[in-house]
Amino acid sequence: MASIFTKIINREIPGHIVAEDDDYMAFLDIMPLVRGHVLVVPKKEVDYIFDLDDEVLAGLNVFAKKVAKAIDKSIKCTRVGVAVIGLEVPHVHVHLVPLNTMDDINFTKPKLKLNDDELADIAVRIKAKL
Template sequence: MASIFTKIINREIPAQIVAEDDNYIAFLDIMPLVKGHVLVVPKQETDYIFDLEDEVLAGLYVFAKKVAKAIDKSVKCTRVGVAVIGLEVPHVHVHLVPLNTMDDINFTRPKLKLEEEEMKKIATTIKDNL
């Protein structure tokens, strides 16, 4: 069965996509820790990050770097943090989280629930800064 991320890649379900190329896609987390929280995903559906081929893993981080730099220009933050948890969805994904404090990347905190219009505005701003 296809993961929720594969369904986003295939445009079967909507997402606020901020960047995409032939191998990777980045979109806003629908339950973000902070505004501007983005997921970066390889289009190849693989459950565990260390099962990725070396080239795919390296490409994922190069792609994530471009997105992180756009987030940094788009959202007021000290820097963009990176986390790979890998337990929530059986499809590799990297969290890019705008940070002002260590607590901003605390995954046990309650998640934000943003209005669709605000999500669109954040996504557009990140895209514009790529």
């Protein structure tokens, strides 16, 4: 069965997409730790990051770097943090999280509940800086 991320990639369910190429996609986390929290995924559905081919893993990081720089320019933050946890959805995903404090990347804290208009506004701001 396709992961929720594959369904976003295939446009079967909506997502606030901020960047995309032939192999990768970046979209807003709908339950973000902070405003501007983005998920970067390979389009090829693989469960575990270290099962990716070297070329795909390298490409994922290069793609994530471009997105992180756009986040840094569009969301007020000290820097953009990176986390790969891989337990929530069985599809490789890199979390890019705007940071002002260490607690901003604490995955045990309650997530934000942003409405669709707020998410759309954030996505537009990030896209504009790519």
